[in-house]
Amino acid sequence: MKQKQELRSEVREAVHELLATKRFEGPCAQALALRVGLDNGSWRSYREVGRLMSLSGERVRQILRETKVPLGMSRERFLRRETLIC
Numbered sequence: 001m002k003q004k005q006e007l008r009s010e011v012r013e014a015v016h017e018l019l020a021t022k023r024f025e026g027p028c029a030q031a032l033a034l035r036v037g038l039d040n041g042s043w044r045s046y047r048e049v050g051r052l053m054s055l056s057g058e059r060v061r062q063i064l065r066e067t068k069v070p071l072g073m074s075r076e077r078f079l080r081r082e083t084l085i086c
Contacts, residue, residue: 008043012036015036015038016038018032024067028063028066028067031060034048034053046061
């Protein structure tokens with residue numbers, strides 16, 4: 001099984017590629033980018049993302065759940081997913 005850091009790096013890369021396709025915009029895109037650390041390389045908690053977006057951590061969790069983006073799977077499986085909404 002892959003190391004947690006390696007998996008997070010792959011997911012960060014996949015989110016970057018996904019956001020480049022413009023399938024997500026607005027709060028969804030911002031929450032995804034902040035959560036996986038596209039700006040600074042460090043994953044953030046829901047609370048930290050919420051603070052940066054002036055939202056509650058719970059609302060950030062809901063937004064990310066609604067996107068159907070599986071942040072815990074490999075990059076290959078992530079990019080093959082068809083059920084991505086927002």
